[in-house]
Amino acid sequence: MRYLPLTEADRQSMLARIGAPSVDALFKDVPEQAYHDGDFDLPDFKGELEVERILRGYAGENLGANSVPCFLGAGAYHHHVPSSVDYLIQRGEFLTAYTPYQPEIAQGTLQYVFEFQTQVALLTGMDVANAGMYDGATSCGEAVAMAMRITKRKKAVLSGWLHPHYREVVETNAHFLGTEIHSEPSDPLTGTDLFALIDDETACVVVQNPGIFGHVRDYSDLAAACHEKGALLVMIVTEAVSLGALKSPGEMGADIVAGEGQSFGVQLGYGGPYVGLFATRQKYVRNMPGRLCGETVDEDGRRGYVLTLSTREQHIRREKATSNICTASGLCALAFTIHVALLGEAGLDRLAKLNHAAAVTLAEKLEALDGVELLTDSFFNEFTIRLSKPADTVVEKLAGKGILGGVPASRMMPGAGLDDCLILAATETATAEDIDRFVSSLKEALA
Amino acid sequence: MRYLPLTEADRQSMLARIGAPSVDALFKDVPEQAYHDGDFDLPDFKGELEVERILRGYAGENLGANSVPCFLGAGAYHHHVPSSVDYLIQRGEFLTAYTPYQPEIAQGTLQYVFEFQTQVALLTGMDVANAGMYDGATSCGEAVAMAMRITKRKKAVLSGWLHPHYREVVETNAHFLGTEIHSEPSDPLTGTDLFALIDDETACVVVQNPGIFGHVRDYSDLAAACHEKGALLVMIVTEAVSLGALKSPGEMGADIVAGEGQSFGVQLGYGGPYVGLFATRQKYVRNMPGRLCGETVDEDGRRGYVLTLSTREQHIRREKATSNICTASGLCALAFTIHVALLGEAGLDRLAKLNHAAAVTLAEKLEALDGVELLTDSFFNEFTIRLSKPADTVVEKLAGKGILGGVPASRMMPGAGLDDCLILAATETATAEDIDRFVSSLKEALA
Amino acid sequence: MTKDTYTGHRGLMLEEPLLFEQGQEGRTGVDLPEPAAVKSRLGACARGRSVALPGLSEPQVVRHFTRLSQRNYGIDSGFFPLGSCTMKHNPRINEKVVRLAGLGDLHPMQPESTVQGALRLIDDLADWLMKLTGMPAVAMSPAAGAHGELCGLMAIRSKLDSDGQQHRMRMLVPESAHGTNPASAAACGFTVDPIPANKRGRVDLEAFRAKLGDDVAGMMLTNPNTCGLFENDIIELAAMIHDAGGYFYCDGANFNAIVGRVRPGDLGVDCMHINLHKTFSTPHGGGGPGSGPTVLSDALSDFAPLPYVVKDGDHYRLVEHPGDADEKPFGRMKGFHGQMGMFVRAIAYMLSHGRDGLRQVSGDAVLNANYILASLKDVMTAPFGGPCMHEALFDDHFLKDTGISTLDFAKAMIDEGFHPMTMYFPLVVHGAMLMEPTETESREALDEFIGSMRFLAEKAKAGDVDRFKNAPQLTPWRRLDETGAARKPVLRWTPPGPDQQAAE
Amino acid sequence: MTKDTYTGHRGLMLEEPLLFEQGQEGRTGVDLPEPAAVKSRLGACARGRSVALPGLSEPQVVRHFTRLSQRNYGIDSGFFPLGSCTMKHNPRINEKVVRLAGLGDLHPMQPESTVQGALRLIDDLADWLMKLTGMPAVAMSPAAGAHGELCGLMAIRSKLDSDGQQHRMRMLVPESAHGTNPASAAACGFTVDPIPANKRGRVDLEAFRAKLGDDVAGMMLTNPNTCGLFENDIIELAAMIHDAGGYFYCDGANFNAIVGRVRPGDLGVDCMHINLHKTFSTPHGGGGPGSGPTVLSDALSDFAPLPYVVKDGDHYRLVEHPGDADEKPFGRMKGFHGQMGMFVRAIAYMLSHGRDGLRQVSGDAVLNANYILASLKDVMTAPFGGPCMHEALFDDHFLKDTGISTLDFAKAMIDEGFHPMTMYFPLVVHGAMLMEPTETESREALDEFIGSMRFLAEKAKAGDVDRFKNAPQLTPWRRLDETGAARKPVLRWTPPGPDQQAAE
């Protein structure tokens, strides 16, 4: 077997040194009745060529977003990843390293984590960010938990424009911890009046910008209202590219920002792995979940980086840790860091403008169609339309024509009365022809 | 432009230091009438996404050998390249290095070249090999030139089973150097009697094993006959995998071995870049073309490697050099080295057996068809058949059905009366289904 | 010997400032077309201020990260016996297939009809995992081991609640457990009750029995445990916890030791996470991503998280909402459907090994660890006898009176060209050194390591304290000041203040 | 300071023996299925003996080559001002597209109908090259620069022969020419007649005129020349050689200096190779592969090598045989149809830059070189005044009486973290140092380099001889014994003899 270097001669000489008659003898602590003969109903080993063929078989049964017009968003976005990103993250020194426990031989990882933290802080307008969480949804769950730790309160208010997956993760956690979650209903037309829901028990209000239906809003007033009641404002960002176009969460007064970093550098990959972003104010640093990398010096006084403040973490604090997270999403954070480094201010600005322009162009063309109503008044690269037919059947029809035509709201929010609502995103990858093909196909599908 | 780091501010400050008013002013030595305004009839710069789309456009107009049954050989072979090969050759320290002129910071390149030389020597059964040439055909040209240098004779005899491209390269060189080439006619049935052609003027006889029609032969007697007349035997290998199955050129008594290394580690890539193999006897080392890497020690006595015997080369010897080659095919040699390292003795043996088995299986099924005659008596993974119809039209028909069904002999040897001959190779990539699909489609095409 | 250079570079070891120290306005590493002129729909929300990202060109960025990578040590560099982390070879074919068109470029919310291959892959991987563990169900969405722990505990909690056992709040966790175990228990609302180890490095049966009671929800046991030992009483322990009305969570981080030989389902396990990034070789990536599918027993199989894949005849579907489920899912833990990229790599790894290869994996992993144990136990101290499973545990007894600590010893290993073993974990032995070679190391590599460890042990005993206290000395960075870093944390770059700028 | 380690490794700098020292019988890094049992058709030719390749597993091989790579310096590592070699950034998008299905997996002998995209790409690339050079034809098959030289010379020879000028055998080649120029001339049967440079580093016009005569076949001029200077009399020189009945071969290795600004066709050039691996950024790969398309003037365009692509309406075809050609091709130079993999990369590079970007390339390349020249000419010695083109040439005059040679200086640059410039070439100045920064270096990188060079020049003048004579000191290897290597060449590994084996 190509990955297993021991030869039979090795095994014999090693057993001789150990003083064991056989490899099986090394398993003598296993109760006899549980020692399996290895005769599983599974295939035998295969060469690389065969394995690749099998995997191509799976791939061939799918319709990849790179090969067709794609207008899906709802928490994952179809952006172009520069090829240097993908080359660099595959370098073995990055790919096959562990969490940087030995800083003297992990300065590569540590420096990029420090850079990642800085980028996330700059993008969100916050003071500090951590080294990343599993994904946006779990990051949201951690944000609510942190708000409850800080405020020592047990209630959270969730906007109806929060991504349903995020809401559900928060609710799952709350169910087991016995905390209280007030989730506003999802409605693409009316944002609910969250102000009225903040009281002295409220640990935090969670809003998403842009919201699940695409709306962009300035939540500065809401932040002030939260602070007045001693509550925190948690702001969620599922489309990180929007941070290049919108007033930052920090400027709006958010206390914790949690979000999804996939848009920078990470392939769609059917939903994961992605990387959760997590940023907050300086004063809350010691309440943060996840790893943190800090600057220091070595014995020769040379600048370097280490994991720090680990007394917050499970391996030191055990059941009192701020989170149970251990392995997070290092390589995706690296991809994010490289992509953002490539963009820089000018590239980010241009990228955001391109996304917005694509979405506005799409919206304008759709508004002109019979049977289509635009529900999102102001938006970045994503918006919701109401159709004259059920959205899920329309989407299936479009798929049949080789178009990935949006996410039916009902898929994430069944029973919310949104069966005719379709959530659409347009990014820099959508060409004018893609848009035209989609619009004309949609017109046909609605006819 | 993403690859150009200078900003306008940089340019201004740099011009100030230089004391030039503008970049254009730096070109003052260019005659005015030849300084172009840059208004070429060519497109403007493009982002990566757009460039990739354009390249995918080209790719989409071709039928890739990985996606269909492929039975083409004739000097390039469809083998599986392990993915670790492709990862490793893309590491920037290999990919973006130059020829190892500074050995202290090029030991990576130098050590693999030393390993490559050793592998080629082992595979061919020769004493020494060089660091590689452009490809098999040019390597063949260099072998003939070297034989002429050594023997101080000006005539070469080429077997009719030599790959026509190789023959043509030798003939082109000879035309300009005024040397004499005797090329035997190409005939898949009768190997010609080369013995009769060797005389006291003969610098070398060039044979190919397996030959262009697939024949394998033991050329030991021919070697003896050459040596008797003071001529050298040059042996060509276009399918390096065959070296895992056949008696080596060294064992047969060859003096120079030239060949194509593509089969190990190098993608088909429509014919290049590949890597020429070149090996010889110890006594001829100082007559070799191309770079050579040798073992040495550094000032601390540590083993290391350097380019050596460079007094043979153009940068020292100029018009008296053994060859004009400079840039050769380093990265392809690396791919070869890695693939051969992965195979090892056991892997090579298995790979060669698989190739032979696939070809024998194919031959057996074809022999059973009406309208097909097998012309090659003994072969490795390639053989020639005679069809009841012109081979080129059959191949076109098969292509229409998505099968790459061999190389018509007439494409390489027009006018040789071989219009009905088809050269077929089968490798480890041919599945049983591929073979069956080909055989039944061929049957149809011949019906 | 000249030591100083003008640049600070040292031959091939090249300095590299932060990205933020290299920016220039207007410079970028991507080219994007001019956006179409449209009427902005950003409303009142348009950004007014600069984000202040530095501008670098592509060549600069490539060089930056190339240089950073050169300061790292990975499995590709050398021997990486980090106990409990299973740092095995990461095959490149896995990196290739995860990027295939039709896998790498699937949007998670595509209609089911366009992702049948993806769903089939998830289902096939689930089948492998169920067969290898002998368990009837598996939750695929957990993002890593700790997340899988949470998943299993939530399933236990849900089952208890559904049986009216709301009062069972106490979770028994050995002292040797990984930190994520108690942390996950707490994240699920349990209280943690530690159980001690016995002299043989296993759960103390009597102490365990004494902890049982009506409020016990279950136990979290790692097997093989974090001392690298198989819990020989495991079947008995499982029976005891079941008799007491609790459930058995097994931490499967060490599954590599037994894959293809022991099925946790045969040991009485109720749920167990599997770190695909350990046993099934998906790369650790300098801290993730991972993936932690969690197998569930019959008792718990109804209580899985959403979403999951169901096969209806030839068609695969995703159950995403409680209303669509026949079972009693406890809800969603994560966005979308799990770490698909890790699933693709893991199934490629499994297919490559097959049934027979996986059995060889555990055999060779255990053989390699025992070889290390047998070769070092005379010069280092092994607190528990052999045979061990896939990792060899030593304590710092052999360093007694040398003034050298486990940390010092580890740093000297760095000079020797190795990544150190896991240190100070598990907590049940003093100055622990936990060495996990994995099956992808050759005997030659082990012999070199063993020789080096014997050399170091000798030097330590011979009083060559300097070699350890000052280690590492041969790395681009010497020991870093962790205390200083924590005292006054600098967690990001900030632009130099006006004073500093003026000084430049 | 502890210097010795048991393993010989030093932190991140890891020792790595030869592959052949790591083999074990039966071990392999590939898994292949059992071959079907067939009756052998190898005849009398079956292999009897072992090849004796070492057996390594995949993890060992990956580690081996990873470690080797870590001893190399590439453009991705840092500044690489190797004059005449144009070590510019190699974009990764080019590496991606060359591997696309439908490009990477095309067999060269596929029927034309299945490779229309490939042929179109070759034709489009040819179009770019012709437009950028202002030439009417281009031969695509040469494999590198030297091969392109040979191609151009063969075209000249063929044209001369076809015009009854068989007696023209003398080729004029400046002394400053690259070694491949005279070597290629000889490989084409010409005799080489050197022409000297004048004090301004250009061809000496009078000396040149004196060499003309009835037996002159042509001249080989590099422009910009190897001193990094534009041959200002080039149009005159071209006219002179034409008047004398000869042809003008231009070595286009330095095309990067003028791309988008000067068309060789406007200078009277008859043929010129273009190193795609220089100007158009296909990676040098540690010594190739390259690609050397050769543009041809009207006079020579009929005399191209085979094969070539012809466009018939919408269909592309390959002309592979003289019988199919309307022109008078001189024959084949290479297997198949050229370095397709380099064509793909080059066209991706060209499309990325576009017309405007390419013009910026030459502008920035020349600006960078002049910046170096202007910043160093007071401490180093520049034999010819400025402005230079894309490279700055210094000689060793400034090292006079220091006892330090150009070689020593270069080795000290290695300690400083740079790849040295080209040394001792061109031959027309003493102890030449030829620095080509390329356009893909930032001003910041140049400033660091300039600072370092000034520092070294100062140290040299201050008599810090040690820093140079003992350099490099900070690299994993010190200076290597090249004389010893050449005296008794060891060009391959050989198995240890019976004595050595016994001793092990």
Ligand SMILES: Cc1ncc(COP(=O)(O)O)c(C=O)c1O
């Ligand atoms: C024994 C044990 N349990 C749990 C974990 C946590 O797994 P993860 O890092 O995937 O969250 C680890 C990881 O190191 C471990 O070693």
Ligand SMILES: Cc1ncc(COP(=O)(O)O)c(C=O)c1O
């Ligand atoms: C001026 C000059 N001419 C010709 C060549 C030869 O080109 P190649 O190495 O591609 O054969 C070079 C390469 O270094 C060169 O610098």
